[in-house]
Amino acid sequence: MTWRRGRGWTLALLMAVGVFGMARGAGAAAIILDNYRDQKISVALYYYDTSEGSWCCQGWWGVDAGGERTITVPHDPGERIYYYVQAGGKVVHKRSEGWSRQHVVDDAFKYYEHDGCPDGTNYRAVYFNGSKKATGKSWRLKIN
Numbered sequence: 001m002t003w004r005r006g007r008g009w010t011l012a013l014l015m016a017v018g019v020f021g022m023a024r025g026a027g028a029a030a031i032i033l034d035n036y037r038d039q040k041i042s043v044a045l046y047y048y049d050t051s052e053g054s055w056c057c058q059g060w061w062g063v064d065a066g067g068e069r070t071i072t073v074p075h076d077p078g079e080r081i082y083y084y085v086q087a088g089g090k091v092v093h094k095r096s097e098g099w100s101r102q103h104v105v106d107d108a109f110k111y112y113e114h115d116g117c118p119d120g121t122n123y124r125a126v127y128f129n130g131s132k133k134a135t136g137k138s139w140r141l142k143i144n
């Protein structure tokens with residue numbers, strides 16, 4: 001079959017874009033939260049949600065002292081994951097070179113970049129640390 005510009009070329013291009021879009025939309029990341037602290041922590045994440053095609057800010061996942069928790073989010077493995085960790089109402093990590101300023105509340109929340117953080121208790125802006133590289137299919141956060 002000879003490819004010429006025109007309908008055949010356009011069809012091939014649309015098929016390639018469709019396959020790429022499906023592959024990107026199917027991404028997910030298993031996130032392992034390791035808590036090495038002697039108190040319970042709460043974790044909020046900022047990740048690229050492949051199912052919505054938008055950045056998502058979501059919290060809170062609790063991890064008991066000395067515990068581990070695995071969650072799965074529909075995340076593009078080619079993007080960084082940003083995290084905010086608190087214990088006893090205080091942040092337990094320093095701001096890194098890669099960071100993102102987001103809003104959080106003390107209540108459970110989930111919002112997309114175009115929506116903004118919902119109202120809730122103790123609405124505030126905080127700095128999420130950025131992972132140092134793209135996540136791949138899994139990602140581990142060790143909290144000391």
